[in-house]
Amino acid sequence: GEKYGWMVEVSPADPSFQNKKHTALGRFRHENIAFRVEAGKPLAA
Numbered sequence: 001g002e003k004y005g006w007m008v009e010v011s012p013a014d015p016s017f018q019n020k021k022h023t024a025l026g027r028f029r030h031e032n033i034a035f036r037v038e039a040g041k042p043l044a045a
Contacts, residue, residue: 003029004027004028004029005027005028006021006022006023006025006027006028007021007022007025007028007033008020008021008022009021009022
């Protein structure tokens with residue numbers, strides 16, 4: 001099987017949100033990714 005996978009955006013706060021696969025981030029060998037969100041600044045992963 002595959003030993004790495006794609007990053008997928010999910011929203012536990014919004015049940016109607018459709019999950020999004022972010023292929024531009026590439027594939028990762030680890031389990032998760034975190035984002036830093038600050039108003040007025042670019043999103044950092």
